[in-house]
Amino acid sequence: MKIDKNKLLKYKSVIGLLAFSIIISFVSPQFLTFSNILNVFRQTSINSIIAAGMTFVILTGGIDLSVGSVLAFAGAICASLIASGMNAFFAIAIALMVGTLAGAISGIIISRGKVQPFIATLVSMTVLRGATLVFTDGRPITLVSGENAERFSTIGNGYFLGIPVPIYITLIVFVAAYYILRQTRLGRYVYALGGNEEATKLSGISVAKIKVIVYALSGLCAALAGVIITSRLASAQPNAGSGYELDAIAAVVLGGTSLSGGMGSIFGTVTGALIIGVLNNALNILNVSSYYQMIVKGAVILIAVLLDRKK
Amino acid sequence: MAKPLLQMKGITKEFPGVKALDQIDFNIYEGKVMALLGENGAGKSTLMKILSGVYQMDEGELYFKENHIKFKTPRDSQDVGIAIIHQELNLVPQLTIGENIFLGREPVNKFKRIDWKKLYANSSKLLERLGIEKDPMELVSNLSIGEQQMVEIAKALSLDAKIIIMDEPTDALTDKETAALFKVINELRENGCGIVYISHRLKEIFEICDMATVLRDGKFITEDLVTNLNEDLIIEAMVGRKLEEQFPRVDVELKEVVLEVKNLSNEYIEDISFTLRKGEIIGIAGLMGSGRTELAKTIFGSLPVREGEVFIDQKQYTISSPKSALEHGIAYVSEDRKGQGLILDLSVKENMSLSDLKQFESFLFKLNGQNEEHMVRHYIDNMSIRTPSMDQTVKNLSGGNQQKVSIAKGLMTKPKILILDEPTRGVDVGAKKEIYNLINQFKKEGMSIIIISSELPEVLGMCDRILVMFNGKITGAFNRKEASQEQILRCAVGIEEA
Incomplete structure (x- = not known):
């Protein structure tokens, strides 16, 4: 059989993921059980969803540090609305809108105010975390039982055809992201903007608009992740999502997307998120202390990125 | 030896x-x-x-x-x-x-x-x-x-x-x-x-x-x-073959005025006025830094207008962005194809269609890939762009072919007015000739063209009229027949005004 070298290179992150999974399944037979695999996917779903939004931002050459804070803020709003008796559906819609708006504001600061994405989203990150603490008074908002709260709980804890609901949501997010990036004008503009901003402007494209949209999408994804976590825990934690931006960025980078923008794919991001998910899961199964886990995770990311370097 | x-x-x-x-x-x-x-x-x-x-x-x-x-x-x-x-x-x-x-x-x-x-x-x-x-x-x-x-x-x-x-x-x-x-x-x-x-x-x-x-x-x-x-x-x-006459000029009957610029001024240019007719090629000569590119970018809306008016088809428009310029039928092909013209990591297809993707949009914002490929194929064939496929990354093409992709990108917006800034810079002799032939073809189709060029033979060979710029001002205007390289140069260095 002839192996196409380019194809192999293209799918190297997938090959890495598979090879990695096979090794782990030999070390620990527990790994390759149906319930554990589902577990990995469900645990990965939060990071995957955030990373999907982050992919858009990074493809334009930007970065979004505010996702963790957006997650907490949207989660808190969602929880408080439900706790106050609002229909879960509307509460979720409002939480998602708030997240989108928060992202859009970062986008406006970046494009109109000409502020570096790193700084602008660092500001949003700080401000929104503070806003969450003010809003919750620093205490978790817990959802007591009730029909509405039960219904809301389905999002994080429910199963459909034996598969956890968050996995379906993740799947929908990725199909949508793929569709936007590969099949629509917006997707083309995202790649163009990351590849060469000046040329994109001269092509008659409103670069400012594209920037606002990608940060809004990132905010939307982060808010969605916030809703899922809140539902799963039946409570909104004011410190939820701290440090999640780094996991999301790691997933995007592991998936081969260039931090300087213009190159990469949503497919790579799924793989990147799964690599991190499998790693976390394996270290847990193998009973590695959580202190060491972080060191191992850092090392794996470093190795993967080194292997991915272009010659 | x-x-x-x-x-x-x-x-x-x-x-x-x-x-x-x-x-x-x-x-x-x-x-x-x-x-x-x-x-x-x-x-x-x-x-x-x-x-x-x-x-x-x-x-x-x-x-x-x-x-x-x-x-x-x-x-x-x-x-x-x-x-x-x-x-x-x-x-x-x-x-x-x-x-x-x-x-x-x-x-x-x-x-x-x-x-x-x-x-x-x-x-x-x-x-x-x-x-x-x-x-x-x-x-x-x-x-x-x-x-x-x-x-x-x-x-x-x-x-x-x-x-x-x-x-x-x-x-x-x-x-x-x-x-x-x-x-x-x-x-x-x-x-x-x-x-x-x-x-x-x-x-x-x-x-x-x-x-x-x-x-x-x-x-x-x-x-x-x-x-x-x-x-x-x-x-x-x-x-490997003989080149016929280097500048294959064609003459077409000049029709109505499509572009009129009146007293245009900003940070880079001063009091620029000229008209451009349908089917006409105007050359803008001048040294680097004379304001040629800035003039083009001002007309194209990428630099702000401080004073002056722009008329397209006798109607006055305010062009405030490249987007509005393209909507009014003005396309600009940059002198700096790698820095401003093309997105090197994207494919030939993605570059060419970038300025007018909207035409391929269909249900649910989906881009109609078939229509797009059909159109791109048309330009690749028509302009003899040498690329292994339309999905090839533009970075891997030769300079001449990149330039053609850059021009094709402008053409796909179906412009009435095409501004070409140094269209043959860094392009070899064979490809130059092909680009000249293309320009003539556009001219015959009734397009109005502005060529900015440092190569005087090119300006003299291709254009109907020549404007010379120095220090942001027009210092000379010639009909092709009356212009000589010496005269143009004198205006370009500001010794003489004509």
Whole structure:
């Protein structure tokens, strides 16, 4: 059989993921059980969803540090609305809108105010975390039982055809992201903007608009992740999502997307998120202390990125 | 014939799918300027990359002063004394001229601290030798492209190179800077330097080179003394066929005025007025920095208008962005195709359709891939763009083909008015002719065209009317028949106004 070298290179992150999974399944037979695999996917779903939004931002050459804070803020709003008796559906819609708006504001600061994405989203990150603490008074908002709260709980804890609901949501997010990036004008503009901003402007494209949209999408994804976590825990934690931006960025980078923008794919991001998910899961199964886990995770990311370097 | 200082023998280099070089012989002689000629894609750059140690050859041998040598890294090549001045400049804009010249080789005192006095004194000497009146403490970002090129040359001089390769050194230089460069080349020649001179400007070959080597399609064609050659012979060797008349002008009946610019002023231009008719080609001549490109960008909406009016089809419009310019039927093809024209990491298809993707949009914002590919295929065929497929990354195309993609991108917006800024810069003779033919074809189709160009023969050959700019103002306007190169030049340097 002839192996196409380019194809192999293209799918190297997938090959890495598979090879990695096979090794782990030999070390620990527990790994390759149906319930554990589902577990990995469900645990990965939060990071995957955030990373999907982050992919858009990074493809334009930007970065979004505010996702963790957006997650907490949207989660808190969602929880408080439900706790106050609002229909879960509307509460979720409002939480998602708030997240989108928060992202859009970062986008406006970046494009109109000409502020570096790193700084602008660092500001949003700080401000929104503070806003969450003010809003919750620093205490978790817990959802007591009730029909509405039960219904809301389905999002994080429910199963459909034996598969956890968050996995379906993740799947929908990725199909949508793929569709936007590969099949629509917006997707083309995202790649163009990351590849060469000046040329994109001269092509008659409103670069400012594209920037606002990608940060809004990132905010939307982060808010969605916030809703899922809140539902799963039946409570909104004011410190939820701290440090999640780094996991999301790691997933995007592991998936081969260039931090300087213009190159990469949503497919790579799924793989990147799964690599991190499998790693976390394996270290847990193998009973590695959580202190060491972080060191191992850092090392794996470093190795993967080194292997991915272009010659 | 004297023994070569450096000899490349039977050089072969293959890339996946292409034999870039096939048994090439190339010699560099002491105290001689060797022209390396060939169309884009002939293999010049690849050969020079082997010589500078960037690429490894698959077959062949290298001799320096008859000693067999091998280059594994660019460092090996530098150690032999080979310096290359790239077409794309490699300077750090945030550093000063002096810092750039001595980057990585800063003179130090005995405490290992940088000896700034010495660094700037040496830089001053180099700049003086090149005839550049610049303070070496000036930031490179404040320099024009031409001046930056001179800094690159100063850098090579500071290396005391025995062999200097110059890749299109005069492409971005003004005439004055070119004259200064030639003076330096003559001096280097007298000092026994071997120089490789790559240029598309054949006139310069006769002016400055002693010998010429011609490549075509990765093969060695000939090496000869320049005195044995003439322009026709060189072109024939380069393209393998005779070029008919270089500028295939067509005359069409000029119709109504489509664009009228009245008293346009801003930071870069002053009181510019002109009209453009349907089917007319206007040339804008002028030196670099005369405001030509800025005028184009102002009309295109990428620079703000401070005063003045723009009429399209007799109606006044305020064009505030490239987007609104495109909507009003004005397309602009940038002089800087890599920096502003194209997105190098995207494919031929994605680049071409970028300015008018909306036309392919269908249900649920989905882009109709079939329609898009059909349209792109049409332009690839029509403009004979040589690319293995429309999904090829633009980065991998030759300069001439990139330029055609850039033009096609403008055309896909179906413009009434096409502004071409240096449409043939860095493009080889064969592709130039093709681009001229395309321009004529657009003209026949009733498009109105503005060509901005530094090449006077091009302006005189292609345009119906010529405007000359100096210091942001129009200093001359000529009908094609009454214009001469001398007159245009006098207006371009501000000696005369017509």
